[in-house]
Amino acid sequence: MSPFVVMRKRIAFLFLCVSVFLVVLIVRLGFVQLSQGADLRKKADDSHFRGVPVAPKRGNIEDRQGNVLAMSVSSETVYAIPAEVRQSGRAKEMALTLSPLLGKTAAEIEAHITKRTALEYVQKRVKPEVAAQVRALALPGIGTTEDSQRYYPLGTLASHIIGFAGIDNQGLEGIELTRETALKGIPGSILQEFGANGIPLPQAEHQYLAPKQGNTVRLTIDKNIQSFAERELQKLMSGQGINMNGQAPKNASILVMDPSTGEMLALASAPSFDPNQYQQADQSTRRNIAIQNGYEPGSTFKIITLAAALEEKKIKPTEHFFDKGAYTVLGKNVRCWKAGGHGDQTFVQVAENSCNPGFIEMGQRLGMDAFYKYLRDFGFGQKTGIEMSGEALGILANKKKATALDLATMSIGQTNNVTPIQLLTAVSAVANGGTLMKPQLVKEIVGPSGRVVTPFKKEEIRRVISEDTSKLEREILESVVTNGTGRRSFLPGYRVAGKTGTAQKVANGGYIQGEYVASFVAFAPADKPRLAILAVIDGVPFYGGVVAAPVVQTVMLDSLRYLGVKPDTQAPLTPGKPMPGLEFPPIKKAATVPSVLGLPLAEAEKALTGAGFKAMTEGQGEMVLDQIPHGDAQVEAGSNVLIYLGKDASTPTLAHWWEDEDEDIEAINNFRGRVPISASPLGH
Incomplete structure (x- = not known):
């Protein structure tokens, strides 16, 4: 084979390899551009754009008529960008300057502003005048951002239902917790462009992503x-x-x-x-x-x-x-x-x-x-x-x-x-x-x-x-x-x-x-x-x-x-006459029941009668083992007192169940010798 032919084959092979390489490169570039472009662009932005979060306003909690039970009020937060603070070399000076303003020790503040984090919150819920003073200092890497805090205008009203939100505006109890997703909203941010050395670029691009306010949760409560x-x-x-x-x-x-x-x-x-x-x-x-x-x-x-x-x-x-x-x-x-x-x-x-x-x-x-x-x-x-x-x-x-x-x-x-x-x-x-x-x-x-x-x-x-x-x-x-x-x-x-x-x-x-x-x-x-x-x-x-x-x-x-429910003209204006044997004397003043435990029956009856109560007995024997109501209980004067009798005070005490009404008591003597309720076989 002549040298000319061999050279042409080599050139053709080389051209084919280059062509294949270019095709692969073009395909790869197309894939990166079309398929991964958005993700790579975001990563690039993340590497030189740093954002300061802007908290959304948490949604209100209202009663069924629209009365506000929980709301968010504006506040401000002092933050630090530790990379800038370290770059300035003024961390101790900044900590000493901020200490009297924020009410924290200089050591505590210095630990915050020099942490190995991209962003660090130094103090939340700062008063507006304090935030203005911090901004006026123009300290490198130190700034303020808008925030909000939870406020309950009616104080204790419905507090067990509403619950409360924590320092970071996260729901911790009640509706604040169960409806966290609806209430919290979506955070925004302020983005600034930085160089590889962590210094803000002159005339850098700034972006503001507005937060989205949370939804209002309207309760059935009136x-x-x-x-x-x-x-x-x-x-x-x-x-x-x-x-x-x-x-x-x-x-x-x-x-x-x-x-x-x-x-x-x-x-x-x-x-x-x-x-x-x-x-x-x-x-x-x-x-x-x-x-x-x-x-x-x-x-x-x-x-x-x-x-x-x-x-x-x-x-x-x-x-x-x-x-x-x-x-x-x-x-x-x-x-x-x-x-x-x-x-x-x-x-x-x-x-x-x-x-x-x-x-x-x-x-x-x-x-x-x-x-x-x-x-x-x-x-x-x-x-x-x-x-x-x-x-x-x-x-x-x-x-x-x-x-x-x-x-x-x-x-x-x-x-x-x-x-x-x-x-x-x-x-x-x-x-x-x-x-x-x-x-x-x-x-x-x-x-x-x-x-x-x-x-x-x-x-x-x-x-x-x-x-x-x-x-x-x-x-x-x-x-x-x-x-x-x-x-x-x-x-x-x-x-x-x-x-x-x-x-x-x-x-x-x-x-x-x-x-x-x-x-x-x-x-x-x-x-x-x-x-x-x-x-x-x-x-x-x-x-x-x-x-x-x-x-x-x-x-x-x-x-x-x-609610505007008018009285029924057909409804009675006075209670009906009680059934025979069921009487409702007016409520009397409270009286203290004397304890007659351990006394002989005659003495117990005398003590109760002398205190203005009526004695009723249950059981056999001459000694009082238990009584309803118990000693020192406050009941209506003139009430019945049920005393349980036995031979001696060593007899097991009865457990009781009571029911009201008026000066009479439903005294149910059904637990004599029965296992206490906490030891009974229970299921769900």
């Missing part, structure tokens, strides 16, 4: 109804509530719901706190007890027992039941609060009289399977789903291990543990026609432009009873207020349905002497309920009908008037 509830709580906590006689409870809560939609109109708990100074508040005051605390509901739970018995047609309202004063289950006597019982009565009168044996009969007729079905259907032993963190489940007795005695005590509101929000939600289902609703706290989310982003939608969980059953029970519960044990919540001209409850507190496997959880639940108007209200007062020596019913009565009346 500021005025919330104020009515918190006003009554303040009276209670100061000991100035009706019949409190200067004695303050440990805590209390008042919940107001629209039963037809599940919207919460008020959710108040005490003690409370000011979210503007949340760091200074005791952590216990920040606990939302209406959502997170459980308690044994007592007779307010009889509403559920009655609903189940009516729905399953286990009773008829006109059917008669004879109350002999106690109901025997597995050899244990569950007493009626009225000595000697109520005798012959219809089941309507059983409800009016809050008769324990009558409600136990309903539970026994239902049976364990049906009773537990309604427990679950009404939402007990499970979260309601309300938009609050830390909601408790409540505790239900383990069905597999429950006995007929457990069924008896559960029928009258004992043994099981519920939360206030669970009970109010369940009672609202009875009031609204039989549908369990999910309790709601957020009405809508509104964008910065005023457009509704997310509207409210009521959520029906399930139907638990029929319309007919709901209508019938509303009438019966209205009769409880008009003719029965709930008469202290009677409102002239309004049809009110309700039920009282008093529970002795459980602790360390037994019951606390002389300390109760008093409660009252009601809804009105009874025929077409607009409001359902529950008050739970923890740690008082009084009963639900004495302290809780007047609270609900006051909040109910103020709220109905505020």
Whole structure:
């Protein structure tokens, strides 16, 4: 082969290699430009553009009428760019200069401004005059930027619902936390161009990326109804509530719901706190007890027992039941609060009289399977789903291990543990026609432009009873207020349905002497309920009908008037005449019960009679082993005191369950020899 041909082949091969290389290069450049160009450009900008974040304004939290409950107010933040500070060599001088302005030590400031970070916040929430002084110093690498801080204009009002935001404007509790995504907005920034040495370029390009304000969260809460509830709580906590006689409870809560939609109109708990100074508040005051605390509901739970018995047609309202004063289950006597019982009565009168044996009969007729079905259907032993963190489940007795005695005590509101929000939600289902609703706290989310982003939608969980059953029970519960044990919540001209409850507190496997959880639940108007209200007062020596019913009565009346609900011309102006044997003497002044524990029967009766009380006895023997109410308890003067007798003081003390009403007490003697509740097999 001639040299010429060989040379041509080599040139052709070289040309082919160069061509392939160029094609690969062009393809690669095209790929980089078209596919990776944006990312690479961003990385390049990031390497020589440095941004100072500009915080967005956090969205407002408002009540259902648009009243502002939480807002953001402008403030400023002092920041440092440590690379510039180090480049200047003046870090110590700057720290000494800034120290008196920012109220920090020079060493602390120097540590901040020389950190190995791209940007460091030196001091947040700086006063405008201080920020102006910092800017006037023109220190290299030191600047200020616009910021905002959270402000709660109404102080403690609805604080457990709203929660609070931290120093970095992040939600920490309440709606501030659960709606963080909607409220926080999108940060902006101020970008400046820097050289590779970290020095700002002369006549460098500046970019301003505006922050996007957060959305407004509009609650279902009504500021005025919330104020009515918190006003009554303040009276209670100061000991100035009706019949409190200067004695303050440990805590209390008042919940107001629209039963037809599940919207919460008020959710108040005490003690409370000011979210503007949340760091200074005791952590216990920040606990939302209406959502997170459980308690044994007592007779307010009889509403559920009655609903189940009516729905399953286990009773008829006109059917008669004879109350002999106690109901025997597995050899244990569950007493009626009225000595000697109520005798012959219809089941309507059983409800009016809050008769324990009558409600136990309903539970026994239902049976364990049906009773537990309604427990679950009404939402007990499970979260309601309300938009609050830390909601408790409540505790239900383990069905597999429950006995007929457990069924008896559960029928009258004992043994099981519920939360206030669970009970109010369940009672609202009875009031609204039989549908369990999910309790709601957020009405809508509104964008910065005023457009509704997310509207409210009521959520029906399930139907638990029929319309007919709901209508019938509303009438019966209205009769409880008009003719029965709930008469202290009677409102002239309004049809009110309700039920009282008093529970002795459980602790360390037994019951606390002389300390109760008093409660009252009601809804009105009874025929077409607009409001359902529950008050739970923890740690008082009084009963639900004495302290809780007047609270609900006051909040109910103020709220109905505020909502423009006019009195019903057909509604009674005065309570009806009590059923035979059921009397309601006026509330008397409080009196202290003497302790007669360990005394012979004769001496105990003499001491009680001398103090103005009436002695009732239970058991056999000559020595007093226990008493209800316990010694030093504050009750109405002239009340009955039930004393338990035995042979000697070594006999095990009884655990008790109490129910109110007026000066009489439902003293249930059904725990003799029974395992304490804390040791009982419990399930969820």
